[in-house]
Amino acid sequence: xxxPTKIEWNGKQVFKKTKFxxxxxxxxxxFLVFGDVVMxxxxxxxxxxxxxxxxFEPFIGLVYSNVDYMPMIELGTEPHIxxxxxxxxxxxxxxxxxxxxxxxxxxxxxxFRDALFSNENNIKKIFNDNKL
Numbered sequence: 118x119x120x121p122t123k124i125e126w127n128g129k130q131v132f133k134k135t136k137f138x139x140x141x142x143x144x145x146x147x148f149l150v151f152g153d154v155v156m157x158x159x160x161x162x163x164x165x166x167x168x169x170x171x172x173f174e175p176f177i178g179l180v181y182s183n184v185d186y187m188p189m190i191e192l193g194t195e196p197h198i199x200x201x202x203x204x205x206x207x208x209x210x211x212x213x214x215x216x217x218x219x220x221x222x223x224x225x226x227x228x229f230r231d232a233l234f235s236n237e238n239n240i241k242k243i244f245n246d247n248k249l
Contacts, residue, residue, distance in 0.1 A: 139176060146240040147171055147178030153232035154180055158190075165190060180229065193225030 151171050158166040165184050172179040199218045201207055207214040 136175065140173070142243050142246075143176065143178040144173065145243050146236070147173070147180060149236045149239055149243075150229075150232045151180045153235060154228050157228045157231065159226055159228075180232070189223065190226050191229055192227075194220075194222045196220060196222040 148171065151169065155166060155169050158169060160166055165182060165187060168182045168184045168187070170181060170183075172181065197220050199207065199220055201216045206216060207218055
């Protein structure tokens with residue numbers, strides 16, 4: 118009679134290695150997107166570009182910015198009125214504009230979405246690499 122095959126359960130070790138490998142791939146993909154976001158960020162003062170950063174949690178990679186106007190860069194703005202709050206007139210320091218300005222809105226500059234979509238094939242290659 119043939120001896121039964123011994124089966125060992127190494128689930129914890131396999132999960133730990135798999136989690137490490139997946140997190141490594143998530144980091145690679147996140148840094149691809151991060152690089153393109155930083156490179157394509159419009160620069161006036163550099164504050165928006167300097168605010169772009171990454172964060173990681175298990176199985177999650179984030180590219181983000183903490184400046185309050187980044188959604189306006191990414192999504193654009195509708196036409197709107199800018200009114201004086203604490204001053205007598207609106208000014209940029211060089212020119213005076215009056216008590217209100219009818220701003221035409223701004224076009225979206227979707228740097229986050231563009232960076233993600235332009236790297237789609239590279240990200241797929243990272244995750245389709247079977248070296249887990």
